[in-house]
Amino acid sequence: MSDKNPPNNEKLPWFEHYAMPGFSDLSTIHELPYDHSILLENLMDPAHVPISHDRTDWTAKREDAQPLNFTVLERTSRGFSGHWWRSKTPGLVNTLRFQAPCVLSNTLELVDKEGKKQYFSALFLCRPSGQGKSMLLVRFGATMRSPIAQLLPNWYLHQNGCKVFEQDMGFLSSQNEVLMREKSPTKNLYLNLRSCDTWVVEYRKWMDRVGHGMPYYFGHSTVRLPEEPAVVEQAPAGMVAGASASAPAKGGVGTVHAGNPANRYFRHVVHCKGCREVVSGFEAWKKGLLVAGAVAATVAVLANARQWKAVFLVVAAVMLGGASACSGVVALITTNFVRTHRRL
Template sequence: MKRTGSRLVAQMGFPPTAPRLENSKKTVSDGVEDVDKEVLVPAEAEAEEAAEEYDWREEWYPLYLTAQVPDDAPLGLTVFDKQIVLYRDGAGVLRCYEDRCPHRLAKLSEGQLVEGRLECLYHGWQFEGEGKCVKIPQLQEGGKIPRAACVRTYEVRNSQGVVWVWMSEKNPPNDEKLPWFEHYAKPGFQDTSTIHELPYDHSILLENLMDPAHVPISHDRTDWTAKREDAQPLVFTLTERSSRGFAGHWGRSKNPALMNFLRFQAPCVLSNDLEFVDKAGVKQYFSALFLCRPTGQGKSMLIVRFGASSRSPVFNLVPEWYFHQNACKVFEQDMGFLSSQNEVLVKERLPTKELYLNLRSSDTWVAEYRKWMDKVGHGMPYYFGHSSLSPPKQPAVVEQAPVGFVAGISASFPAKGGVGTQHAPNPANRYYRHVVHCKGCRSVVKTFQAWKETLVLLSLAAVASAILASAQQWKVVLLASAALFLAGSSVCSYVVSLITTNFIRTHRRL
């Protein structure tokens, strides 16, 4: 019997069976085998499908939320381990280049924008348009810029508020592959979007997002809907399956009338839609959209969009930064689980059918996703499939982040979005994972920090004035004012902490 069966037997309270020797008979009862077949997703595919031709470069990848792209600085990004740089030129047009200067390979994303041109800060070479070099300060007078002094370009599209990049270096963009989301194009459809960097592989991220069974447990009372007591068997119905992904319906066994429709669209788009008729007889739509970009070994970037055809008036009273910090909290609740899962997959180097114990009533989409990887994973830099795998052939590239005083200076520039050494690049730090990518949250942090400092100064001034005041009533008024100023300063500190501080489960030992 397979190892998964032994684990289930142990969990059911039966004594574990001895390991099966080669050519020996099974040592477990047929009854337990029947339980396995009834409860677990089959370890083997019902009909093994041959691997299909696939090239990860011949795809569109979500780069960034259009509204969050800086106007005054280049933005360094990656797709798998391919480093690219995104910026807006003088006309506001989005440009995307390979992130290295042809001169001496310095990162262009560490450069600056000069009159709409991208300048490498190492020697001052400047580039524009289709990657053409237009200025070399060290070039002798009358000398011509070498033809090879250009950078490789990538096609980008701004579609429905998201910047997408076409990674192929040999074929023109295939616009038929560019994702389009029907609900988000409907008049009056409203959404809230956030962006997050996460310290684990994009395949593990996608697994997590297509796993509704974990929500009531891991996110109990986090988003006003998840409740631990609602954990229950789920119902899954697969309706589509191809090399471009899969789709199907799922819902709670206790409420089968309310079914969600989930679609995974290659290579890294996941949507979950819910349609229902409200009390007034009007059809309403809710959509959760997850755009996952692989950013290297053990790293990913996620764009999250939650949209609905109508919202409660109360929703509009809550500041947007509050929803952003709540989204950060959700990902932090799962971060420890997913990071350790990533570590085990890389260390064990086994396909997931040898490691996972997938239940039919909770893990159907997870198993389906890993089986999809079996078909196309050979066309990726690395992958972990259900029955096959191709681990990374080279160790992950670890970039050394600045520390101490240098980090404080480098993180203070608008392009980096930081405000001090505590926000030096760190994939486990909420500020680095979200706030540096969100203009709104950065603005809120800076505003509340400014108010905090102002209120502290006003409090000190009020106390000093109270000491100097001769009239008793003025002393009381000034001291009361100082107390109010301090209270306001504390509120500002709390808001900044709420936006920038990681969630830690209270039951954990520190």
């Protein structure tokens, strides 16, 4: 698709509630160091969210971890769909739909205290970008939004989204390595619980049915390995996945200037125009404030009167503090989250 070759709108998926008045959404893009099938099954696993992402997205709380209930409504070669709900809140029913080959949606519809219907939606487009690599386009939307969330800039929400994926990244990259090394279907490797993993099982069984048309796949009962491995046997799932899965940092090493395809700068910022502009802007402000601080400090040294020395020293301190704050924002946007027990 491009300006010269516009898309065929009839073939584009349509999600009606996104066109509703007052519906707000946030879109982000991520490149991740593991296979897109592992990304998909992670996204369709709601049970891990309260534990793995405790208070990261303000709704996930470890104490809310509980058994889930699932109902599968449809199974076809084009995907599957169904409902799921938490055992403690049976009235809040989510609808999950997987549309082949890589579109996943989850929608929660409820009626608020005023009798109005409210929608909360998550859309995921997961595509392969190579063996052991995947690209994710994600959009979260709702008709009702927290006043605090409305005040937060998009770059802050983007970095928080990056943090969510980084909390799972090491484990999922290692899982990718295990699948490639064991060369076995998932029923021999996974402990699938009925109260947690129904969608994961459905997805891998779907792979059993349609995997014959794929270059490689790991199904619930069958498997087909890639004819040409990504790299040498030291990283069977791919070099990027291998780097991310390596202990102890699990992809958390490297900076903007020290290339590591598993760190946040290369996974998100280079693909996100908004975050690139924010990083560039704060870098420019940091340089300007450093220069202003140096000038103020120089004037303070040269000034004769004590009061002017004090004034310019305060100005210099404020300028340097502002530069430090700008540097902190840049680091927040570009630096991986690494769990405490894995920090070097």
